[in-house]
Amino acid sequence: MKKWFNWIDDGIATFALSAIILLTGTNVFSRYVLNKPLPWVEEIAIGLFVWLVYIGISSAMKRDSHVGVDYFVNKLPRPLRMISIIVRAAAIYYVLFYIFIYLGLDFTLQASSKVTPILGLSYQMINIAVPIAGVFTAIYFTQSLIRSLRLEFKEEGGS
Numbered sequence: 001m002k003k004w005f006n007w008i009d010d011g012i013a014t015f016a017l018s019a020i021i022l023l024t025g026t027n028v029f030s031r032y033v034l035n036k037p038l039p040w041v042e043e044i045a046i047g048l049f050v051w052l053v054y055i056g057i058s059s060a061m062k063r064d065s066h067v068g069v070d071y072f073v074n075k076l077p078r079p080l081r082m083i084s085i086i087v088r089a090a091a092i093y094y095v096l097f098y099i100f101i102y103l104g105l106d107f108t109l110q111a112s113s114k115v116t117p118i119l120g121l122s123y124q125m126i127n128i129a130v131p132i133a134g135v136f137t138a139i140y141f142t143q144s145l146i147r148s149l150r151l152e153f154k155e156e157g158g159s
Contacts (some may be wrong), residue, residue: 006062008136009055009059009062009133009136010059012051013052013055013056013059015054016048016049016051016055017048017070019044019045019048020045020048020049020052022136023041023044023045023048024041026038026041026047027041027042037067038083039118040118043116043117043118043119043121044119047116047121047125047126050060050126050127050129051129052135054129054130055129055132055133055136057133057137058133058136058137058140059137059138061136061140061141061144062140064144066130073085074106078152080128081152085145085148085149085152086111088142089145091095092141094143096128096134096137096138096141097134097138098131099130099134100130100137101134101138102114103132104127104130104131104134107127107130108124108127108128108130108131109124111123111124111127112124123150127143128135
C-alpha cells in the first residue's frame with residue numbers, strides 16, 4: 001500500500017510532463033508543417049502544467065529535494081536548533097494546511113462556473129491540484145519531520 005501511495009504523485013507528474021511534451025510537439029508540427037494549429041492543445045497543456053507544478057512540490061518533498069540553507073541552523077546549540085525545527089515546521093504546516101488545502105479548496109469551489117474557452121472544461125479540474133498537492137506534501141513533510149526529530153534525539157543519546 002505504501003509503495004502504491006508513494007507512486008501516485010510521481011505517476012501524475014510523469015503523465016503531465018509527458019503529455020505536455022507530446023501535445024506541444026504535436027501542435028508545433030501541426031502549426032508549422034500542416035498550417036493548422038490545434039487551439040485546444042494550449043488549454044490542456046496549461047492545465048497539465050498546473051498539475052505538474054503542484055504535484056511536483058509533493059514529489060520533491062518526498063525526496064527532501066527542496067532547497068534549504070541549514071548551515072547556520074546546524075551551527076546552533078541543540079536547544080535553539082530544536083526551536084528552529086519547530087518554528088520551521090509550524091510555518092510549513094501553515095502554508096500547507098491554510099494556503100494549499102483550505103484556500104485551495106475554496107479556490108476550487110469558486111471555479112464551479114468557470115470553464116475553459118475552447119473545450120469548456122471546468123477550472124475545478126485544474127484547480128483541484130492545489131489542495132491535492134497540499135495533502136500529499138503534508139504527509140511527506142510529516143514523515144520528513146519525524147525523521148529529523150528522531151535524528152536530533154539520537155544525537156542527544158536518546159532511544
